[in-house]
Amino acid sequence: MFGGSIPALITPFKNREFDEETYRKFVSWQIEQGSTGVVPCGTTGESPTLDHAEHRAVTEACIDEVAGRVPVLAGCGSNSTREAIGLTRHAKEAGADGALIVTPYYNKPNQEGMFQHFKAINDAVSLPIIIYNIPGRSVVDMSVETMARCYRELENVIGVKDATGNLARVPLQRAACGKGFIQLSGEDQTALAFNAHGGVGCISVTANVAPKLVADFQKASLSGDHKKALELEDKLTALHDVMFIEPSPGPVKYAASLLGLCLPDMRLPLVPISDATKAKIRAAMIGAGLLEK
Numbered sequence: 001m002f003g004g005s006i007p008a009l010i011t012p013f014k015n016r017e018f019d020e021e022t023y024r025k026f027v028s029w030q031i032e033q034g035s036t037g038v039v040p041c042g043t044t045g046e047s048p049t050l051d052h053a054e055h056r057a058v059t060e061a062c063i064d065e066v067a068g069r070v071p072v073l074a075g076c077g078s079n080s081t082r083e084a085i086g087l088t089r090h091a092k093e094a095g096a097d098g099a100l101i102v103t104p105y106y107n108k109p110n111q112e113g114m115f116q117h118f119k120a121i122n123d124a125v126s127l128p129i130i131i132y133n134i135p136g137r138s139v140v141d142m143s144v145e146t147m148a149r150c151y152r153e154l155e156n157v158i159g160v161k162d163a164t165g166n167l168a169r170v171p172l173q174r175a176a177c178g179k180g181f182i183q184l185s186g187e188d189q190t191a192l193a194f195n196a197h198g199g200v201g202c203i204s205v206t207a208n209v210a211p212k213l214v215a216d217f218q219k220a221s222l223s224g225d226h227k228k229a230l231e232l233e234d235k236l237t238a239l240h241d242v243m244f245i246e247p248s249p250g251p252v253k254y255a256a257s258l259l260g261l262c263l264p265d266m267r268l269p270l271v272p273i274s275d276a277t278k279a280k281i282r283a284a285m286i287g288a289g290l291l292e293k
Contacts, residue, residue: 001071001097001098001128001158001182002037002071002073002097002098002130002158002159002182002184002200002201003036003037003182003184003200003201003222004035004036004037004200004201004215004218004219004222005034005035005036005037005201005202005204005207005211005214005215005217005218006035006036006037006038006039006073006184006201006202006203006204006207007030007035007038007039007203007204007205007207007208007211007214008039008042008043008044008045008203008204008205008207008208009023009026009027009030009038009039009040009042009044009045009062009208010026010044010045010046010208010249010252010253010256010262011023011040011041011045011046011050011058012026012261012262012263012265013262013263013265013266013267014263014265015265016265016267018050018054018057018058019262019263020057020061022261022262023058023061023062023065023262024061024065026256026261026262027061027062027065027066028065029211029261030207030208030211031066031069031070033211033212033215034211034212034215034216034219035070035207035211035214035215036070036071036201036215036218037070037071037072037073037201038062038066038070038071038072038073039072039073039074039075039100039203040058040059040061040062040063040072040074040075041055041058041059041074041075041076042075042100042203043075043102043134043137043248043249044205044208044248044249044252045058045075045249046249046266046267046270047075047077049267049268049270055087056090056094059074059075059090059091059094059096060094062074063094063095063096071097071098072095072096072097072098073096073097073098073099073100073130073203074087074091074094074096074098074099074100075087075099075100076088076090076091076099076100076101076121077100077101077102077103077132078102078104079104079105079106079107080104081104081116081117081120081121084101084117084121085120085121085124085125087099088101088121088124088125088127088129089124089125091127092125092126092127096127097128098127098128098129098130098158099121099125099127099128099129099130100130100132100161100203101118101121101129101130101131101132102132102133102134102137102138103117103131103132103133103134103138103140103141103142104117104138104140105137105138105139105140106138106139108139108140109140111142111143111145111146114140114142114146115146115149115150118131118150118154118157119150119153119154121156122154122155122156122157125156126156127156128156128158129154129156129157129158130158130159130160130161130182130184131147131150131157131159131160131161132160132161132163132186133147133160133161133162133163133164133186134161134163134164134186135164136163136165137163141164144169144172144173144176145176147160147173147176147177148173148176148177151177151178151181152177158181158182159181159182159183159184160173160181160182160183160184161184161185161186161203162183162184162185162186162194162199163185163186163187165187165190167190167193167194167197170183170194170197170198170199171197171198174197174198179198182200183198183199183200184199184200184201184202184203185199185201185202185203186202186203187202188202188204188205188206188207188214188236188240188243189237189240189241191204191217191218191221191233192217192221192229192230192233195218195221195222196221200222201218201222202214202218205243205244205248205249205252206236206239206240206243206252208252208255208256209239209252209255209256209259209261209285209290210236210239210288210290213232213235213236213288213289214236216228216232217229217232217233217236220232235287235288235289236288238283238284238287238288239255239284239285239287239288239290241284242277242280242281242284243255245277245280246273246274246277247270249266249270250264250266250270250271250272250273250277251273251277251281253265253266254273254277254278254281255281255285258281258282258285258291259290259291
């Protein structure tokens with residue numbers, strides 16, 4: 001169900017409020033450009049600063065605009081199990097195809113606590129779950145053993161978005177969970193190697209501004225056309241790099257604004273990116289053929 005190029009969608013703001021009209025146009029453009037799925041309300045969508053009503057509104061607008069053209073993997077994570085259940089229940093009712101659920105951040109549960117968190121969500125809502133493992137943001141790291149336990153014992157857990165940055169985890173998770181376990185990269189820069197180890201796609205930041213290039217890259221990589229995939233990676237690598245030289249989604253929102261897709265506005269505590277970063281982003285966009293000099 002989930003694979004290929006899946007953009008972690010930005011959430012456009014206008015006067016710091018959700019700009020639904022712009023968002024809907026953006027979602028349709030992503031699909032027209034070849035994206036094979038979408039993720040509303042992920043980290044790149046500034047979910048930490050969306051209140052519950054906004055979170056629901058963004059998810060609903062995305063699902064409605066997609067209208068079944070590609071799978072929708074709705075961001076439903078929280079460090080509160082009760083809150084995560086509520087978000088997942090809403091995503092199911094709204095028509096999402098799956099839930100992306102991050103390991104609980106800040107409160108630092110142990111491996112048993114992480115398993116029980118996902119078990120509670122699994123038992124409460126019948127919706128496919130992709131575990132989002134990102135130790136750099138959540139502080140906790142779900143072990144291969146706990147992930148395999150989740151996959152074996154929880155019928156709704158179908159895969160992982162792996163943003164550990166550790167490529168050795170991919171074959172280890174493949175060995176522990178089996179070939180049916182969906183592994184999606186959470187990092188554009190290592191997506192080629194991730195797929196080579198058994199991954200089936202990437203939940204991408206760069207795809208927000210280069211959806212066709214990233215979709216073509218994923219298609220080449222997953223079909224075994226290594227030469228073409230490498231050529232596209234060379235074209236995209238500088239762009240991947242600048243997406244994270246300041247806190248995300250600052251760089252990608254600015255890049256989107258250069259294409260006229262949305263305003264670069266974010267909410268505090270995120271602040272506008274520096275002029276030096278803007279120059280680097282523009283240069284990378286030109287290098288990828290997305291802007292003229």
